[in-house]
Amino acid sequence: MKKHLFFFGLIMLVMNSIHAQANYKVVFDLTSRDSVNQQAVIREIGLITDASPNAKLEVVIYGQGLDLAVNGRSSLQSQVEKIISGNKATVKVCAMTMKRNNITKEQLVPGIEVVPDGIYEIISKQQQGWGYIKVGH
């Protein structure tokens, strides 16, 4: 019986490690060129990291969101750069979106990372237990 309890406890511990991802991890899905949406995600990252400096936040940009990732194309660029340089969030852009729009890695806002496939990046994070927020209004 003790052995049973041991294994049951072990199972509970492992289950817990899945559910108790109480730490703050979010992947933001940004496919919008709308400045209200882009400003919202920037503001949210600031608020979250003010309250929870250890939060893990990631913005994945693809589709219509591309310009936020391109040097000289967004009025919010300096705020994106501050998020990256302050390690508040990682910002990743989809290589397929870049290719379709003839954007090269050299044209990106410094510090933005390229992923082969934005959607796969997002669902991978979901499978790792990160929360998912679609940016939109």
Add this chain to the structure above:
Amino acid sequence: MKKHLFFFGLIMLVMNSIHAQANYKVVFDLTSRDSVNQQAVIREIGLITDASPNAKLEVVIYGQGLDLAVNGRSSLQSQVEKIISGNKATVKVCAMTMKRNNITKEQLVPGIEVVPDGIYEIISKQQQGWGYIKVGH
């Protein structure tokens, strides 16, 4: 060998309890002031609870969605009140959004709850196995 089977069965049972969350639990992410979106979530809550009276539904309002939570600011207010009084869904609003818009708790539609951080509320529900629906069109 019997013992092995016992533990294997136990593990399967626990796994099942994760996957077989066949009960209807959804957190709706509402950041829109668009009445098409706001009416959609109200209609969906009505349809879901008609068919599944035990469904657990929650609407988290933040960002541009705020006015739906404020007394006297939405033509849909009576429908929101009916959802709450009929225990069809809980409706929560983000304190950070309220603060930014100078809305106090007293100004809210009666029955709406305040959460410190709307995004954290949403990802907590996701981590607890609730489904996630971004309201939008």
Add this chain to the structure above:
Amino acid sequence: MKKHLFFFGLIMLVMNSIHAQANYKVVFDLTSRDSVNQQAVIREIGLITDASPNAKLEVVIYGQGLDLAVNGRSSLQSQVEKIISGNKATVKVCAMTMKRNNITKEQLVPGIEVVPDGIYEIISKQQQGWGYIKVGH
């Protein structure tokens, strides 16, 4: 002790099978009549299945997205038909949305499946470990 290790290994294997859903499974939530959104999901399905022919993709259409599922109502119909006939994705439409809009099964684009409740279909997939993407911009 050996037995302990056996069970621990077993648990780890099962845990892995949850997390290592490295296979590409996505449910797309489409509630938009905006052609930019509808074209985006069609393009994404093409790109994903070109790179990952075994990807499991599903589009759930409800709310404002309905016309994409109705015969003769969308300029993208032939592309939807190709996705279905090429087994690139399953396309499902919500029966409650159809009923509200007086659309019968006979009026649908051939190959589109009907589900009783679009939202339940989406959250069921989420609970089975599929990634979730809200289509929007």
